[in-house]
Amino acid sequence: MLIKQVTVEGKDFKTIFKEFMVPVVAILLALIVGSIFIKFSGRSVLEAYKALFTGALGGWLSLSKTLVETTPLIFTGLAVAFAFRCGLFNIGGEGQFIIGAIFSAYLGYTLALPGIIHIPVCLMGGIIGGGVWGALAGWLKARYGAHEVITTIMLNFIASKLGLYLVNGPMQEPTHLRPITPKISASAELWRFASPSRLNIAIFIGIMCIVLIYYILQKTTLGYEIRAVGFNPWAAEYAGITVKRNIILAMFISGALAGMAGATQVMGIAHSYNNELSAGLGFQGIAVALLGRNNPFGVGLAAFLFGALINGAIKMQSLARTPKEIIQVIQGLVIIFVAADQIARFFLQIKLNKKRQADAMHLQQEQGEKC
Amino acid sequence: MLNDLLSWSLITVTITKSVPLLYAALGGVFSENAGVVNICLEGIMLIGAFTAAVVAYFTENLWLGLLGAMIAGGLIGFLHAILSIKFKTDQIVGGTAINIFAVGITEYLVFVIFGQPGATPPLRVTFESFSFPLAKYFLIYMAFLMVGVTYFLLYKTPLGLRIRAVGEHPRAADTVGINVYRIRYLCVIISGILAGIGGAYLSVGEGGLFSKQMTASRGFIALAAMIFGKWKPIGTMGACLFFGFCDNLQATLQGKVPIPSEFMLMIPYLLTIIVLAGVIGRARPPASDGVPYDPSER
Numbered sequence: 215m216l217i218k219q220v221t222v223e224g225k226d227f228k229t230i231f232k233e234f235m236v237p238v239v240a241i242l243l244a245l246i247v248g249s250i251f252i253k254f255s256g257r258s259v260l261e262a263y264k265a266l267f268t269g270a271l272g273g274w275l276s277l278s279k280t281l282v283e284t285t286p287l288i289f290t291g292l293a294v295a296f297a298f299r300c301g302l303f304n305i306g307g308e309g310q311f312i313i314g315a316i317f318s319a320y321l322g323y324t325l326a327l328p329g330i331i332h333i334p335v336c337l338m339g340g341i342i343g344g345g346v347w348g349a350l351a352g353w354l355k356a357r358y359g360a361h362e363v364i365t366t367i368m369l370n371f372i373a374s375k376l377g378l379y380l381v382n383g384p385m386q387e388p389t390h391l392r393p394i395t396p397k398i399s400a401s402a403e404l405w406r407f408a409s410p411s412r413l414n415i416a417i418f419i420g421i422m423c424i425v426l427i428y429y430i431l432q433k434t435t436l437g438y439e440i441r442a443v444g445f446n447p448w449a450a451e452y453a454g455i456t457v458k459r460n461i462i463l464a465m466f467i468s469g470a471l472a473g474m475a476g477a478t479q480v481m482g483i484a485h486s487y488n489n490e491l492s493a494g495l496g497f498q499g500i501a502v503a504l505l506g507r508n509n510p511f512g513v514g515l516a517a518f519l520f521g522a523l524i525n526g527a528i529k530m531q532s533l534a535r536t537p538k539e540i541i542q543v544i545q546g547l548v549i550i551f552v553a554a555d556q557i558a559r560f561f562l563q564i565k566l567n568k569k570r571q572a573d574a575m576h577l578q579q580e581q582g583e584k585c
Numbered sequence: 586m587l588n589d590l591l592s593w594s595l596i597t598v599t600i601t602k603s604v605p606l607l608y609a610a611l612g613g614v615f616s617e618n619a620g621v622v623n624i625c626l627e628g629i630m631l632i633g634a635f636t637a638a639v640v641a642y643f644t645e646n647l648w649l650g651l652l653g654a655m656i657a658g659g660l661i662g663f664l665h666a667i668l669s670i671k672f673k674t675d676q677i678v679g680g681t682a683i684n685i686f687a688v689g690i691t692e693y694l695v696f697v698i699f700g701q702p703g704a705t706p707p708l709r710v711t712f713e714s715f716s717f718p719l720a721k722y723f724l725i726y727m728a729f730l731m732v733g734v735t736y737f738l739l740y741k742t743p744l745g746l747r748i749r750a751v752g753e754h755p756r757a758a759d760t761v762g763i764n765v766y767r768i769r770y771l772c773v774i775i776s777g778i779l780a781g782i783g784g785a786y787l788s789v790g791e792g793g794l795f796s797k798q799m800t801a802s803r804g805f806i807a808l809a810a811m812i813f814g815k816w817k818p819i820g821t822m823g824a825c826l827f828f829g830f831c832d833n834l835q836a837t838l839q840g841k842v843p844i845p846s847e848f849m850l851m852i853p854y855l856l857t858i859i860v861l862a863g864v865i866g867r868a869r870p871p872a873s874d875g876v877p878y879d880p881s882e883r
Contacts, residue, residue, distance in 0.1 A: 547686060
């Protein structure tokens, strides 16, 4: 009973506002520090940020390209956030992405099925591939107490080497000079609805996952148990929750989400697998989850923000001659400021205090006038 | 095949491949024995490699480049220390942030300073171009000297005892009058300096330039080596040499044995997992590794 009372989140307006303000302040601080770097390079800050903004959100084409970048980040962000809620730090998004992508690409080019079956089958491949890779780390933690941070980093390397081996050997398209798998059949491709951009229905799958993960976490016994383990594993154990089972299960679901990122990138974007496909998306998921405060809807917003930054950066580079790598600088700063939320709270506190002082002064003045 | 294996070059290449790992891993030994998980070794190495290359490029002085890498590494270490000690940020989150930041800032500055993406122009001098052996192999000798220094410092001096006390049981250390925060700051900064030198070895030592993401996850491998070496300096050295050997063996045996080279490259990571799982000799981290110290907590 005690756990239930503690883990039910106090969702009054004030806490929601605070939860929302810390990331916002962190983003602003990161943009300010980022502008110092831009200024230092002799470019115009205003021009750069303007190009960044129009590149990300100016017009339907820009927006659809932003959503293309957003899609995988939703999945990898949810993956990290879900594991976090169980008290686990899944750094293995990269490896789970790779295994998921390989599974789905394999099913995509070997099978010949009607689209209505082929697409779910390939997605399932991604879910199982990523899930098993994640659950492996969960099992190592539950069975042997091996810390998931180190094991997932190691599993990332192993997955990457495995991918390298497969695209250079058994799974290589013989007619290609580059190490790349054969193209998946058209029936496994996700429908692109906003040509010329590569935006595809994976974005809706992502949004569905946001709702689903929220539902699992907040409305089901499974989610309740997972949060209880994340909150206090000893208390959860005492309350009759099997901690080990939940750790493995949480890592499976987390890995499955990262695997879906891999599957949808194969089925919607690349239409084949090559070993550069993950391109740090798993790691960026950590940033997305942190910025989204491990809340599924927050993850959605954070993924959109990072998608906008990544896409806008291309225009910023061409129009304002500002290297697009500044985006990674800003991303790193955002996480530093979100993670050390005391910094953001410090700035918020100053503002609030000033406002309080101003209010108090105002009140005194009013009272003075009345007298 | 045996001749290929037991050649002089195998030994030298193994050593040179393990040197950057060794610096970073010893950094990890300092930081984690004092109770701060340092997952940003990778980012610090990258910034060290970059700083060394830039300073050496403009001053044409390798020693200044090395000094630059040490200062930059120390500063990033200091940043990690502030985040994890003062702000009590989750140390893995803070480290990950620094890793992402390091990739971005180095690539950005390469573009801004040299006007070309990806890499600096080649350096005119590297440590390889010295003719005097002590200078030529300075970074290599230093790496193995540092193993001895670290061992002596950690196990034979009062400071070392304090460091280990702070990593095992900070409250007890605090009670007997050790300044927990100061020891932790010191160790994380030392760890940054060492990882910075490891990065410098890659750029001004053997690479002759800085290219983007040139550390290629060596920071993470160093972390693995530190765990494989059970958080101890001598063991860590053994692990670094072994990982360097695996890397080298893979290159030597490629095409000569039926095992794909990618699988041989997996060996260090598989072994790290196995050791961490306790199948062959359990690896136990310092008791308070990764736990922020809060004097007001009971």
